[in-house]
Amino acid sequence: MDNRQDVIHKHFTELAEQYPRLVLIEDDCDTWLVRGVLEFSAIYEGVSIRDNFQIELIILKDYPDIPPIAKETDGRIPKEFHTNPDGSLCLGVPIEVRRKFAKNPSLLGFINEQVIPFLYSYCHFEQHGEMPFGELSHGGKGILEYYRQLFNASSDVIATELLKILAENNGKGHHECPCRSGKRIRDCHGGLLRKIYSYQHKDEFLYDYGNCLIHLKKAGQELPKSLFSRKLMNRLKKYSQGLDKKEKRGVSAIRRNK
Amino acid sequence: MANEIVSQYNKLLENLSNELDISESHFKQAEERYKAIGKWLLRDNSSVSQYNPDIYPQGSFRLGTVIKPKTEEEKYDIDLVCELGITKGQVSQKQLKEMVGEEIKSYAKVNSMKSAPENKRRCWTLNYADGVQFHMDILPAIPDGDSFQILLESKGISANWTELAIAITDKTHPNYDLIADDWPCSNPKGYAEWFKERMKTQFDIQRKSLAESIRASIEDVPEYKVKTTLQRAVQILKRHRDMRFFGHQLEEDKPISMIITTLSAKLYQNEGDVYSTLKNIVEQLHAHAVLLSQDVLLNESLRSQRLIERKPDGTWYIPNPVNPAENFADRWHENDNRKARAFFQWVVWVRNDLIEVLRQADMKKISESLEHHFGENITKKASAGLYIVSAPAILTHAKDDIPNVEIRNPSKPWTIGG
Numbered sequence: 001m002d003n004r005q006d007v008i009h010k011h012f013t014e015l016a017e018q019y020p021r022l023v024l025i026e027d028d029c030d031t032w033l034v035r036g037v038l039e040f041s042a043i044y045e046g047v048s049i050r051d052n053f054q055i056e057l058i059i060l061k062d063y064p065d066i067p068p069i070a071k072e073t074d075g076r077i078p079k080e081f082h083t084n085p086d087g088s089l090c091l092g093v094p095i096e097v098r099r100k101f102a103k104n105p106s107l108l109g110f111i112n113e114q115v116i117p118f119l120y121s122y123c124h125f126e127q128h129g130e131m132p133f134g135e136l137s138h139g140g141k142g143i144l145e146y147y148r149q150l151f152n153a154s155s156d157v158i159a160t161e162l163l164k165i166l167a168e169n170n171g172k173g174h175h176e177c178p179c180r181s182g183k184r185i186r187d188c189h190g191g192l193l194r195k196i197y198s199y200q201h202k203d204e205f206l207y208d209y210g211n212c213l214i215h216l217k218k219a220g221q222e223l224p225k226s227l228f229s230r231k232l233m234n235r236l237k238k239y240s241q242g243l244d245k246k247e248k249r250g251v252s253a254i255r256r257n258k
Numbered sequence: 259m260a261n262e263i264v265s266q267y268n269k270l271l272e273n274l275s276n277e278l279d280i281s282e283s284h285f286k287q288a289e290e291r292y293k294a295i296g297k298w299l300l301r302d303n304s305s306v307s308q309y310n311p312d313i314y315p316q317g318s319f320r321l322g323t324v325i326k327p328k329t330e331e332e333k334y335d336i337d338l339v340c341e342l343g344i345t346k347g348q349v350s351q352k353q354l355k356e357m358v359g360e361e362i363k364s365y366a367k368v369n370s371m372k373s374a375p376e377n378k379r380r381c382w383t384l385n386y387a388d389g390v391q392f393h394m395d396i397l398p399a400i401p402d403g404d405s406f407q408i409l410l411e412s413k414g415i416s417a418n419w420t421e422l423a424i425a426i427t428d429k430t431h432p433n434y435d436l437i438a439d440d441w442p443c444s445n446p447k448g449y450a451e452w453f454k455e456r457m458k459t460q461f462d463i464q465r466k467s468l469a470e471s472i473r474a475s476i477e478d479v480p481e482y483k484v485k486t487t488l489q490r491a492v493q494i495l496k497r498h499r500d501m502r503f504f505g506h507q508l509e510e511d512k513p514i515s516m517i518i519t520t521l522s523a524k525l526y527q528n529e530g531d532v533y534s535t536l537k538n539i540v541e542q543l544h545a546h547a548v549l550l551s552q553d554v555l556l557n558e559s560l561r562s563q564r565l566i567e568r569k570p571d572g573t574w575y576i577p578n579p580v581n582p583a584e585n586f587a588d589r590w591h592e593n594d595n596r597k598a599r600a601f602f603q604w605v606v607w608v609r610n611d612l613i614e615v616l617r618q619a620d621m622k623k624i625s626e627s628l629e630h631h632f633g634e635n636i637t638k639k640a641s642a643g644l645y646i647v648s649a650p651a652i653l654t655h656a657k658d659d660i661p662n663v664e665i666r667n668p669s670k671p672w673t674i675g676g
Contacts, residue, residue, distance in 0.1 A: 042664070114669065
């Protein structure tokens with residue numbers, strides 16, 4: 001535990017050098033909070049925005065394996081603007097938030113690469129009524145949009161089939177790749193899937209998968225039977241029941257907080 | 259201690275610009291080659307010798323702001339003007355282009371050059387054999403001082419050095435093959451005079467000190483050997499631009515050298531060192547970034563400089579100082595101001611990479627950070643012997659001194675449920 005405390009202290013020191021109006025608070029033995037005014041200046045394609053927000057980062061016990069949760073505490077960002085039910089900021093689809101954080105797992109990295117771009121986006125929206133980097137659809141539709149782009153898949157069904165491999169985690173490299181390239185998985189999407197797999201738990205991929213299916217069904221999309229294997233459906237059922245029980249180990253803190 | 263770092267950093271920047279310089283041997287080689295072309299045009303049976311052809315460099319080669327190509331494979335562009343004493347009443351643009359072309363072609367043939375000269379939109383390009391690290395763009399031209407002056411007057415603008423203006427040819431011009439008055443115009447000599455005047459104070463100081471160091475008289479120091487802090491700053495800015503935009507999504511819209519050179523020269527205050535020169539240029543340019551949001555006006559002191567202007571219709575205006583009818587920023591408004599955004603993005607990069615970098619605690623760190631932007635080799639050479647460890651050069655953070663975050667590959671926000 002000492003080790004983790006050292007890591008958090010080190011990460012916080014690095015953060016506070018840049019943003020001196022933030023403080024670190026030990027909430028209880030597992031959770032830490034970073035609170036205060038985040039004053040920043042950010043530029044995207046030549047357009048600078050300078051602003052400040054009252055923020056809070058919640059550092060959960062799995063940190064730095066998982067990213068902190070970010071909140072804006074002054075009530076400036078309305079609930080309808082990309083926030084989760086618990087009031088935390090929805091920085092992107094969870095897998096994207098994880099993926100980015102895994103590349104630079106520190107508080108400063110998280111603030112600079114995810115929180116500030118989000119706040120920039122909000123300021124831009126406030127000033128001009130448009131989102132500078134665009135936005136994803138709500139719920140399963142947005143998740144599917146994200147995976148489809150990530151996999152560079154030519155259809156929603158193909159993206160879902162690739163996601164199924166992650167949810168099952170029994171990828172058979174010699175099978176034909178669902179993307180219809182005619183190649184074997186290992187010679188095609190295999191490398192990308194393996195990389196993505198390391199960013200979140202397979203139950204979380206299952207959750208993403210379930211959300212995509214719900215969206216596709218609602219949209220009236222015809223779906224191949226193979227997407228509804230019994231084993232997967234049973235796991236999905238169990239998982240969604242389990243979501244209600246708190247403190248399920250290994251489950252994403254973001255969703256645990258939901 | 260802090261001052262010590264600043265002076266070391268200045269030394270590093272100065273070395274860096276020396277490293278970016280064209281080597282003496284390349285310079286001499288290029289000079290010999292274009293003089294050889296000049297001789298060829300003047301030889302006895304030359305078809306143009308009767309028009310007193312004058313061949314002279316223009317652009318960065320003339321301004322002393324030329325930089326080495328990024329790699330050994332890339333070549334220097336040497337821009338030359340080939341001016342003939344003819345009038346618009348005697349030839350069409352096309353005829354002039356071909357008159358010069360014939361001579362350039364026979365020159366290439368006699369010198370058994372690998373390929374024939376290329377007929378480009380405005381110039382002839384002469385490609386030398388392997389092993390020669392440059393090609394020459396030769397711009398056929400005729401004197402045009404008088405009509406240029408009249409043209410500017412008709413537009414109600416005035417400029418200096420109009421007598422040096424030339425008329426040039428353009429294959430896409432509607433009257434390209436007719437005898438006509440409306441040739442495209444240019445004024446490279448006038449621009450060079452303007453540029454020289456902007457840095458005259460430093461130029462004289464540098465030339466004098468160079469003369470003293472070699473115990474020669476001032477006239478004995480050739481002009482090309484003198485380098486002012488402005489020329490050095492422009493070299494550094496140009497290379498920084500090339501490196502920073504390399505592979506970037508805005509690469510095609512990176513600021514052109516003429517804009518960098520013109521704005522730098524306009525802002526130059528004859529500072530004695532490269533760091534102060536860069537700092538002043540960057541700070542002032544950065545203050546113009548507000549022009550991106552059209553409803554914001556520049557404050558009076560910035561507006562009076564007339565450096566970068568934004569018109570009510572959203573277009574941009576950066577005039578050529580010797581030809582205000584020419585707007586270097588004529589395409590800045592296209593694609594949602596993409597070129598303008600690229601420019602101001604670059605200004606922020608310069609500020610972070612070349613000015614804010616002084617926050618680093620020691621020269622080693624500063625030099626490591628420069629390696630990212632100028633390449634390892636060149637930076638290592640430039641920083642040899644400069645490492646000292648000291649307190650950060652900028653010791654106190656000003657109160658409104660907040661970090662600048664550059665957003666790259668931002669995530670699209672998402673919402674749970676739906």
